[in-house]
Amino acid sequence: MRSSSTLFTPVLIVCCLIIIVSFAVRASFGVFQIPIATEFGWLRADFSLAIAIQNLAWGFGQPIFGAIAEKIGDRKAIIMGAVIYAVGLVLSSYAVTPGQHQFLAIFVGFGVAGTGFGVILAVVGRASSDANRSMSLAIVTAAGSAGQVFGPPIAAWLLSFLPWNSVFLIFGAAILLTLLTLPFMRSPQLASKHQIEQSMGEILIRAFKDPSFALIFLGFFSCGYQLAFITAHFPAMVTEMCGAIDPTGTLASLGVNSTSALGAVAISMIGLANIVGTLAAGYLGKRYSKKYLLAGVYTSRAIIAAVFIMLPITPTTVVIFSFAMGLLFLASVPLTSGLVAHIYGLRYMGTLYGIVFMSHQIGSFLGVWLGGRLYDIYGTYTAVWWVGVGVGAFSAIVHLPIREQPMDARKAA
Numbered sequence: 055m056r057s058s059s060t061l062f063t064p065v066l067i068v069c070c071l072i073i074i075v076s077f078a079v080r081a082s083f084g085v086f087q088i089p090i091a092t093e094f095g096w097l098r099a100d101f102s103l104a105i106a107i108q109n110l111a112w113g114f115g116q117p118i119f120g121a122i123a124e125k126i127g128d129r130k131a132i133i134m135g136a137v138i139y140a141v142g143l144v145l146s147s148y149a150v151t152p153g154q155h156q157f158l159a160i161f162v163g164f165g166v167a168g169t170g171f172g173v174i175l176a177v178v179g180r181a182s183s184d185a186n187r188s189m190s191l192a193i194v195t196a197a198g199s200a201g202q203v204f205g206p207p208i209a210a211w212l213l214s215f216l217p218w219n220s221v222f223l224i225f226g227a228a229i230l231l232t233l234l235t236l237p238f239m240r241s242p243q244l245a246s247k248h249q250i251e252q253s254m255g256e257i258l259i260r261a262f263k264d265p266s267f268a269l270i271f272l273g274f275f276s277c278g279y280q281l282a283f284i285t286a287h288f289p290a291m292v293t294e295m296c297g298a299i300d301p302t303g304t305l306a307s308l309g310v311n312s313t314s315a316l317g318a319v320a321i322s323m324i325g326l327a328n329i330v331g332t333l334a335a336g337y338l339g340k341r342y343s344k345k346y347l348l349a350g351v352y353t354s355r356a357i358i359a360a361v362f363i364m365l366p367i368t369p370t371t372v373v374i375f376s377f378a379m380g381l382l383f384l385a386s387v388p389l390t391s392g393l394v395a396h397i398y399g400l401r402y403m404g405t406l407y408g409i410v411f412m413s414h415q416i417g418s419f420l421g422v423w424l425g426g427r428l429y430d431i432y433g434t435y436t437a438v439w440w441v442g443v444g445v446g447a448f449s450a451i452v453h454l455p456i457r458e459q460p461m462d463a464r465k466a467a
Contacts, residue, residue, distance in 0.1 A: 065181040066190055068239040069174045070197035072132065072232045076139070076169040077198040078205030079225045081325065083108070084286045085209040085318050088293065089218050090155075098290070100152035102426025104159040105286045106419045109278070111163025113415020116172035119164075120404030128177045129236050135168010136229050143226035147219035169229070171198070172411055175391045176404030177239075185340075187395065191388040192336020199332060199384055202325030206289070210318040257402045266456045267406075270393060271413045273348065273452045276445035277386045278417030280355060283442060284324070284379070287425040289317030291435050297368040305369055316369060320376045327380025335385035344393045345456040351385050352453070356446035358382070363439045397460055417445070 083105050090101050123131035142161030149155045167173075175191055182190040212221045261267045293314040299305050310316050338347055362375040394407045421442065428438045 061182075061186045061189065061193075063181060064238050066178055066193065068235045069178050069194050071235050072169055073171070073174055073194055073197045074201040074204075075228055075232045076166060077201030078208065079139075079143070079201075079229060080166050080170075080205070081202040081285055081321060082205040082209035082225070084289045084321065085206050085213065086218055086221075087286070087290045088314070089213060093218070094150065094152075096152055097426075097430050099423070099426035099430045101155060102286060102422055102429075104152070104155040105282075106421075106423035106426075107156050108159035108163040108166070109282050109415050109418030109422055111160040112166045112170065113163075113278075113412040113418065115164040115167030116170070116411045116415070117405050117408030119168045120172045120176060120402075120406075120408035123173050123176065123404050124402060128173060129239060131168055131173050132236065133233060135165050135170075135173070136233050137165075139165020139169060140226040140229045141165075143222045143229070147222035147226075165229070167408075169232070171195070171387060171391070172404055172408040175387075175407060176400075179391065179395050179403050180400050188340040188388065188392050189333075189336045191391055192332050192339070195336075195384050195387045196329045196332040198387075199325040199328035199380075202285075202328070203322045205325075206318045206321040210315065257398060257406070260461055261398050261406055261409075264397075264457075264461065266397065266458075267410075269452050269456050270390065271410050273352070273449040274386070274390055274410050274414040275417040276352060276442070276449035277390075278414035278419075279421035279445050280359070280417075280442045281383060281421075282415075282418030283421030283425050283438065284383075285321065286422045287429075287435060288320060289314070292317035292320055292367075292372055295367050295435070296372055297366065299369050303369070305373075313369075316372060320372055323373065323376035324380035324383050327377045328383040328385070331381035331383065331385045332388060334381075336388045339389050339392050343458055344389045344396070345453045345458050348386055348389050348393070349450045349453045351382050351389070352446050352450035355379065355382050356443045356450065359439065359446065360443045363436060363443075393456070393458065397458070399460070 087098070087101055090096070091098060119131050119135060122134070138161055142158050142163075142165050146155060146158045146162065149158055171194075174194055178190050178194050179187055209221060212224065216224075293316075296313045296316060299311060299313065299316065301311070305316065310319055335347065335351070358375065358378045362371060365371050390410065391403070391407050394410060395403050398406050421438070424438045424441065425435060429435055
C-alpha cells in the first residue's frame with residue numbers, strides 16, 4: 055500500500071507539534087548558561103559540559119530510538135523519549151552541582167533522541183509519497199526551527215520572574231503534554247514489500263560497506279559542531295562581546311534594550327530565518343542533487359561565520375548574521391535525511407539516519423564543550439569559532455564524492 059499523496063496528513067501535523075515543543079526546550083539551554091553559572095559561581099565550562107553531554111547522549115540515543123521505533127512502533131518510542139526527557143528536566147531542576155547537571159543531561163539527551171529528528175523524520179518519510187517526501191521532511195525540520203523561535207524568548211521571559219529550576223519544571227510538563235497528540239498519529243505503511251523483507255542487519259552491512267555512507271557520516275559532523283556551539287554559546291557571546299544597543303534605535307523600540315536580550319532574540323532570529331531556508335532546501339532537494347546542495351550549504355556557512363568574526367560585533371552584525379546563518383541552520387537536515395532515504399531506502403531510515411546523526415552529535419559535543427573550555431582559557435570565543443569555519447569547509451568537500459544513486463539500482467546495474 056502506497057503512502058498518501060496528501061502533503062499535510064495527520065502524521066505530519068502531529069510530528070510537527072512534537073518537534074516544535076521538543077526543540078523549543080532544547081534550543082533554550084543556552085539562555086540558562088549565565089543564570090545557573092552566576093547562582094552557583096561555576097566556570098562557563100561547567101554548565102557547557104552538561105549541554106555537551108546532552109548533545110552526545112542525544113547522538114548515541116538516536117540510532118537506539120530509531121531501532122526501537124522500527125521494532126516496537128513509533129508511538130511507543132516517542133512515549134519513552136518524552137518520559138525520559140521530562141524526568142531529566144525535573145531532576146535537573148533539583149541539581150546543585152556541575153556533576154549532577156552533567157549526569158542528568160544524559161536523560162535529557164536521550165529524551166531529545168526519542169522526540170527528535172531521528173524518530174520523527176523516519177515516521178514522516180515513511181508516511182509521505184515519493185513526490186512529497188522531500189517537502190515533508192523540510193516541513194518537519196522547519197517545525198524544529200519554529201520551536202527555536204519560541205523557546206529561548208519564552209525561557210528568557212520566564213526567567214525574568216521565576217527561578218531557573220521552576221522553568222525546568224514547566225518545560226518538563228510541556229514535553230509530557232505532547233503525548234496527548236499521539237492518538238492522532240497512526241503508524242504509516244512501510245514503503246514497499248522489498249524493503250519489508252530486508253533485515254536490519256542486511257541493510258546495515260550494505261551501508262557500512264558503502265564509502266558514501268562514511269562520507270555522509272563525516273560530513274554531518276560540522277553541522278552539529280556549528281549548530282550546537284551557536285545554540286549554547288551565542289546568547290552569552292552576544293551578551294559579553296557585542297557593542298551597546300542604541301537606546302533610540304530600532305532594536306530598542308522593539309523592546310530589545312540589552313545585549314542579553316539580543317542574545318536570546320538572536321537564537322529566535324536564526325530559527326525564524328531557518329523556517330524559510332529549510333523549506334527552500336526541501337523544495338530544491340526534490341529538483342537538484344542533494345550532495346551538491348549540501349556542499350553549498352556548508353560552504354556558505356563557513357563564509358558567513360568567517361565574515362562575522364572578522365568584523366566588529368555590533369547589534370547590526372548580530373542581526374545580519376542571525377538571519378544569514380538562519381537560512382542555512384537546519385537546511386542540511388532534510389537534505390541529509392533525504393539522501394539517506396534515497397540511497398538506502400525507507401525501511402530502516404530511522405536507524406541509518408540515527409547512526410549518521412551520531413556524527414552530528416559528536417560534533418555538537420565538541421562545539422559546546424570547546425566553546426566553554428576555550429572561553430575559560432582565553433576569555434573569548436574567537437578560537438573555537440574559527441575551528442567551526444574550518445570543519446564547515448571540510449564538510450563541503452567530503453560531500454562531493456558521494457554516489458547519489460540508490461543501492462538497489464546500483465546492484466541491478
